[in-house]
Amino acid sequence: MLIKKPGSSHIKEHEVTDESIYRGRRQILKSMGFVGASALLASPHSQAISWFGKDDDEVFVTSPLSFNSVDKYKSDEKLTPEAKVTTHNNFYEFGTGKSDPAAKAQGFKVDPWTLQIGGLVEKPLTLGYEDLTTRFPLEERIYRLRCVEAWSMVIPWIGFPLASILSEVKPLSSAKYVAFETLEDKEQMPGQRSRFVGGGVDYPYVEGLRLDEAAHPLTLMSVGLYGKTLPPQNGAPIRLVVPWKYGFKSIKSIVKITLTDREPPTSWNRLIPAEYGFYANVNPKVDHPRWSQARERRITTGGLLSRNRIETKMFNGYDEVAPLYKGMDLRRYY
Amino acid sequence: MIRLSAKHLLLLKTIIHLGSLVPLILTFYQAVNDQLGGDPVEALLHFTGIGAFNLLLLSLTVSPLAKFLKIGMLIRTRRLIGIYAFVYALSHFLSFIFFELQLEWSLLISEIIERPYITVGFAALVILLLMTATSAQKVQQRLGKYWQKLHNWVYLSALLIALHYIWSVKSDITQPIIYWVILIFLLLLRKDKFIKPLKKTKKTTKRLA
Numbered sequence: 001m002l003i004k005k006p007g008s009s010h011i012k013e014h015e016v017t018d019e020s021i022y023r024g025r026r027q028i029l030k031s032m033g034f035v036g037a038s039a040l041l042a043s044p045h046s047q048a049i050s051w052f053g054k055d056d057d058e059v060f061v062t063s064p065l066s067f068n069s070v071d072k073y074k075s076d077e078k079l080t081p082e083a084k085v086t087t088h089n090n091f092y093e094f095g096t097g098k099s100d101p102a103a104k105a106q107g108f109k110v111d112p113w114t115l116q117i118g119g120l121v122e123k124p125l126t127l128g129y130e131d132l133t134t135r136f137p138l139e140e141r142i143y144r145l146r147c148v149e150a151w152s153m154v155i156p157w158i159g160f161p162l163a164s165i166l167s168e169v170k171p172l173s174s175a176k177y178v179a180f181e182t183l184e185d186k187e188q189m190p191g192q193r194s195r196f197v198g199g200g201v202d203y204p205y206v207e208g209l210r211l212d213e214a215a216h217p218l219t220l221m222s223v224g225l226y227g228k229t230l231p232p233q234n235g236a237p238i239r240l241v242v243p244w245k246y247g248f249k250s251i252k253s254i255v256k257i258t259l260t261d262r263e264p265p266t267s268w269n270r271l272i273p274a275e276y277g278f279y280a281n282v283n284p285k286v287d288h289p290r291w292s293q294a295r296e297r298r299i300t301t302g303g304l305l306s307r308n309r310i311e312t313k314m315f316n317g318y319d320e321v322a323p324l325y326k327g328m329d330l331r332r333y334y
Numbered sequence: 335m336i337r338l339s340a341k342h343l344l345l346l347k348t349i350i351h352l353g354s355l356v357p358l359i360l361t362f363y364q365a366v367n368d369q370l371g372g373d374p375v376e377a378l379l380h381f382t383g384i385g386a387f388n389l390l391l392l393s394l395t396v397s398p399l400a401k402f403l404k405i406g407m408l409i410r411t412r413r414l415i416g417i418y419a420f421v422y423a424l425s426h427f428l429s430f431i432f433f434e435l436q437l438e439w440s441l442l443i444s445e446i447i448e449r450p451y452i453t454v455g456f457a458a459l460v461i462l463l464l465m466t467a468t469s470a471q472k473v474q475q476r477l478g479k480y481w482q483k484l485h486n487w488v489y490l491s492a493l494l495i496a497l498h499y500i501w502s503v504k505s506d507i508t509q510p511i512i513y514w515v516i517l518i519f520l521l522l523l524r525k526d527k528f529i530k531p532l533k534k535t536k537k538t539t540k541r542l543a
Contacts, residue, residue, distance in 0.1 A: 088372020
């Protein structure tokens with residue numbers, strides 16, 4: 001029997017903009033050519049298409065998930081509406097504009113999917129599409145997401161701890177790090193075909209964690225949000241969520257998890273090493289070279305006039321991870 | 335030479351007014367009502383910033399275009415386009431203060447001083463402000479030759495904006511580079527203007543030597 005307990009995270013009816021209204025508004029904006037000034041020059045084709053509304057024809061279908069709500073991961077903070085969580089995304093494989101992924105990823109195929117876990121482990125594991133949502137008990141966790149660009153959201157994720165996978169594959173004692181890799185598929189991901197679309201990132205996108213970070217109970221493998229499976233723009237069918245690190249660490253659409261003895265390369269660090277480090281812990285005291293990280297704009301409901309500027313907290317407010325970095329100079333290991 | 339009638343000029347100016355004001359007002363309206371995507375602040379900053387740059391480049395296109403088409407009257411639209419470039423740039427700056435920084439004044443000052451891309455953007459805005467403040471014909475007459483000197487700073491302003499733009503993006507520099515190419519092309523059309531004063535100084539230095 002499936003037991004589904006709606007958690008406190010479930011947004012109240014009156015707080016949510018009706019989806020059809022939201023989409024309608026976006027259509028008006030698009031038809032006037034206002035969504036993303038980037039569309040004006042970068043891709044005349046997509047602009048022409050969106051004028052005629054063709055890219056809205058196909059909508060990725062998500063399905064409801066069964067999960068438990070754990071008291072520990074509930075939250076009183078106001079959630080970011082689902083419509084914003086799923087339309088304001090950084091997923092350069094589908095373009096660098098915030099609305100590009102939602103516009104261009106709707107045809108993304110997630111079934112069949114293969115997630116391989118290997119490297120320095122006793123028992124390598126391969127998970128198929130069905131396994132992602134059935135092999136481990138799913139729970140809902142409300143996490144703050146802090147982007148390195150100084151905005152943040154509060155998102156009800158569905159998933160399971162990465163530690164569950166790790167305890168199954170049994171890392172060897174030589175394993176010190178965990179490397180992650182996003183799908184490489186130039187057919188489906190326009191950003192991987194052209195560096196003009198993909199922001200110059202060297203694909204496939206790769207990320208990494210230290211083994212103790214990966215095994216931390218907060219580290220989540222997410223397969224859904226707002227009670228349903230992930231839409232492609234949010235990293236379907238499975239993604240990482242590391243809530244005390246900047247968002248780019250939370251790699252999307254993962255196909256490979258490899259345990260290694262050396263610090264693995266990470267995409268943003270490779271691209272601009274002076275600005276993005278391996279650790280990328282949320283830290284209000286260490287500024288990005290080009291902007292301050294002391295504060296953030298919390299994206300929830302309300303337009304321009306809502307006062308949504310808040311102080312950024314050390315480790316994004318997840319103090320329980322502090323022992324992981326005891327004795328480390330976090331200015332040096334940014 | 336084609337003559338533009340007063341009627342045509344009025345029509346052109348009306349188009350410039352509407353084409354600049356309507357999108358600006360509409361975008362602010364949508365932003366206030368949370369209809370501008372996930373992050374209305376970011377969308378507004380992009381729209382006003384790119385809008386200002388577009389208008390400034392358009393104003394720099396007017397005189398080469400007037401020469402090429404041999405329509406001298408076209409020049410008379412230039413001031414209006416330039417003023418709207420300033421209006422957009424000011425909206426961009428005010429949006430940054432009111433909606434991004436949300437009136438945290440101490441941070442505003444430190445950001446302008448410490449963040450190079452904000453410093454150059456602010457410098458460009460100051461130039462546009464000075465040009466707008468001296469744009470009235472009476473002021474132009476009073477300033478005499480200094481007016482032209484001051485308004486030649488527009489080229490520096492455009493370069494600073496291009497720098498501000500390419501410096502502000504995370505990694506996707508394709509679009510800023512396209513803008514750089516357009517700007518350099520517009521500057522090359524005026525290369526005589528930049529070369530003449532250089533030659534003059536060379537001559538004087540020779541004579542002095």
